Amino acid sequence: MFTRISYELRVMGRRIIWIPITLVAGFIAFAFLLHFLGVNLERFISSGFEMFLPIVTGFVVATSATQDPALEIQLTMPRKYHNTSLLRLVVIVLWSIAIGLIAAIIPTVTHLTFVPDQLKNSNAAVKFLGLQFSWIATTLWFVSVALVASLLTRNRSASSAILGAIWIVEVLFMAHLVETTSWLQPLFLFPTIVAPQITFWTVNRLEVLLIGLILLPVGWLLLHNTEGLLKGTSEE
Amino acid sequence: MNEKFAVFWGACAYEFKMQCKRPTVWVAMLLVELFMIGIMTRVPEFTNVLGHLKQFPILRVVVYWTDLLNYILPVAFGILLADRLQRDKRTRVDELLTATPSSHTARLYGKFLGSSIATALPILLLFLIGIGIIVALTGNIVALPMALATFAAVIIPGLLFVGAFSVSLPAFIWVPLYQIGFVGYWFWGNLYQPKGIPTLSTSILTPAGGYMSLGFFGTSIFPVAKANAIQGIESLLVLVFLSLLVVLIISKLQKWQQAKM
Numbered sequence: 143m144f145t146r147i148s149y150e151l152r153v154m155g156r157r158i159i160w161i162p163i164t165l166v167a168g169f170i171a172f173a174f175l176l177h178f179l180g181v182n183l184e185r186f187i188s189s190g191f192e193m194f195l196p197i198v199t200g201f202v203v204a205t206s207a208t209q210d211p212a213l214e215i216q217l218t219m220p221r222k223y224h225n226t227s228l229l230r231l232v233v234i235v236l237w238s239i240a241i242g243l244i245a246a247i248i249p250t251v252t253h254l255t256f257v258p259d260q261l262k263n264s265n266a267a268v269k270f271l272g273l274q275f276s277w278i279a280t281t282l283w284f285v286s287v288a289l290v291a292s293l294l295t296r297n298r299s300a301s302s303a304i305l306g307a308i309w310i311v312e313v314l315f316m317a318h319l320v321e322t323t324s325w326l327q328p329l330f331l332f333p334t335i336v337a338p339q340i341t342f343w344t345v346n347r348l349e350v351l352l353i354g355l356i357l358l359p360v361g362w363l364l365l366h367n368t369e370g371l372l373k374g375t376s377e378e
Numbered sequence: 379m380n381e382k383f384a385v386f387w388g389a390c391a392y393e394f395k396m397q398c399k400r401p402t403v404w405v406a407m408l409l410v411e412l413f414m415i416g417i418m419t420r421v422p423e424f425t426n427v428l429g430h431l432k433q434f435p436i437l438r439v440v441v442y443w444t445d446l447l448n449y450i451l452p453v454a455f456g457i458l459l460a461d462r463l464q465r466d467k468r469t470r471v472d473e474l475l476t477a478t479p480s481s482h483t484a485r486l487y488g489k490f491l492g493s494s495i496a497t498a499l500p501i502l503l504l505f506l507i508g509i510g511i512i513v514a515l516t517g518n519i520v521a522l523p524m525a526l527a528t529f530a531a532v533i534i535p536g537l538l539f540v541g542a543f544s545v546s547l548p549a550f551i552w553v554p555l556y557q558i559g560f561v562g563y564w565f566w567g568n569l570y571q572p573k574g575i576p577t578l579s580t581s582i583l584t585p586a587g588g589y590m591s592l593g594f595f596g597t598s599i600f601p602v603a604k605a606n607a608i609q610g611i612e613s614l615l616v617l618v619f620l621s622l623l624v625v626l627i628i629s630k631l632q633k634w635q636q637a638k639m
Contacts, residue, residue: 300409302557305561311414
């Protein structure tokens with residue numbers, strides 16, 4: 143299995159490994175700069191986990207799901223492409239989560255975590271686990287949507303464009319929208335950063351995770367559409 | 379000179395046709411536009427303007443609609459343009475074109491302009507639909523020349539700027555990395571309300587068009603507190619100049635890279 147994973151990593155390229163590491167390194171470097179400028183760091187650091195790591199992972203998944211230089215050969219192999227693609231997705235997601243969890247130690251140790259109101263009265267362990275659960279749920283949501291969107295549109299750029307628009311809307315509008323439109327609450331992706339005061343934080347995180355988990359099998363089913371995958375590569 | 383223009387025009391026309399016929403551009407843009415409109419119908423300010431169109435000055439309504447489109451749609455526009463150069467590499471067309479005596483710079487300018495105009499078509503279409511609704515609901519035909527002015531002054535310079543960077547920079551940056559960076563930049567450099575973190579969103583280097591919108595038409599939804607017409611012109615000129623400059627620089631860098639090979 144290890145050989146297989148390392149082979150898939152080589153096929154996808156080292157960039158897959160370096161992207162989350164670069165993101166974390168960039169955030170640490172920028173945090174130092176902001177510290178010297180006297181900016182409050184808690185919210186900025188937390189945004190790296192909840193806002194940036196998920197979309198970055200989503201973009202990488204959108205790229206890898208429909209892109210394979212040897213896709214036509216892959217589709218003729220006894221090992222089905224949907225299994226290969228799913229393995230790649232799992233590798234990308236687990237790698238991003240692993241890097242995120244390692245990086246999460248830094249704000250915890252330096253007491254620079256940004257905690258939503260619902261977790262403020264909890265003990266340190268619950269706070270840590272809750273915060274990690276928060277960005278992992280958003281990551282899974284973005285990964286699932288990226289997978290489904292890239293397979294439905296048969297194009298990674300189209301999928302990325304949709305993710306980009308969702309991201310901007312979530313950052314700028316969602317905090318106000320969930321106050322007036324209750325059915326949008328399960329689609330609120332960055333509650334810790336943009337509205338930490340909300341009373342439905344825990345429920346929201348579970349709902350976001352659930353949507354992500356429901357969409358994953360949908361993406362897996364769409365991966366069975368070999369004709370669509372081939373059309374996608376030729377339509378670019 | 380004529381030969382260079384012919385190359386530019388040929389590349390521009392071909393890229394325009396190719397991008398127009400690409401279903402991805404229309405599907406992605408349509409989905410993003412529907413998503414944007416869907417979200418906007420839940421924003422009280424938008425529904426208030428829409429419900430009481432006649433009570434607002436017509437110029438303010440037209441500028442509000444223009445600014446709204448320039449808020450989110452350039453993100454999709456930039457992302458959809460980012461894979462154009464990479465496609466040439468993948469299909470080996472770039473090697474074929476390098477072997478021809480045609481000007482590389484003229485070709486890149488043509489590619490940038492042709493694909494940018496084609497990708498802007500869905501935005502223009504939505505803009506015209508919105509203006510049509512405004513004219514129909516207010517009965518004020520003056521909205522049409524105003525719309526022409528706001529589109530030319532606010533949307534076009536911004537899209538040129540985004541298009542130039544999105545078409546040319548992926549020559550040296552991995553496309554998904556550029557796309558990720560671009561989304562982050564659009565938020566940070568255009569829409570972010572300054573709250574401690576240094577940002578470009580209050581400078582004249584904002585393709586979202588805050589300075590043109592406020593400077594020329596006196597209203598804007600972008601985080602620009604004050605702007606006059608002179609600053610609007612400055613912002614417009616800086617954006618257009620940088621668009622042309624970045625394509626030229628990338629073209630020279632590509633030629634230098636090819637000469638090294």
